[in-house]
Amino acid sequence: MDTVTVSEKGQMIIPAGLRRKLGITAGSRLGVVPDGSGFRVIIEPARKTLAASSLAGIAGYTGPHISDEEMDVANFAEKPE
Numbered sequence: 336m337d338t339v340t341v342s343e344k345g346q347m348i349i350p351a352g353l354r355r356k357l358g359i360t361a362g363s364r365l366g367v368v369p370d371g372s373g374f375r376v377i378i379e380p381a382r383k384t385l386a387a388s389s390l391a392g393i394a395g396y397t398g399p400h401i402s403d404e405e406m407d408v409a410n411f412a413e414k415p416e
Contacts, residue, residue, distance in 0.1 A: 347376075 340348045349359060357378060359365070364379040 337350050337353045339350070342348060354360070359378060363381075366377040366379055368375045368377060
């Protein structure tokens with residue numbers, strides 16, 4: 336069993352060997368869940384980010400290509416009389 340120390344500010348100091356073993360690095364997010372008379376620490380999965388270009392086609396549109404200029408909402412605004 337590894338021992339974790341709590342600092343005066345309430346921060347937990349996790350031993351380096353345990354951090355390496357569990358893949359905890361700077362910026363890792365840990366969830367804390369009450370568990371009986373103590374708590375469990377759960378390593379949250381890394382957030383996945385996608386480039387906007389990887390989202391092309393997810394809506395299932397199969398029509399002709401539409402340029403950015405054609406999609407401009409100003410083209411569809413009502414014109415004042």
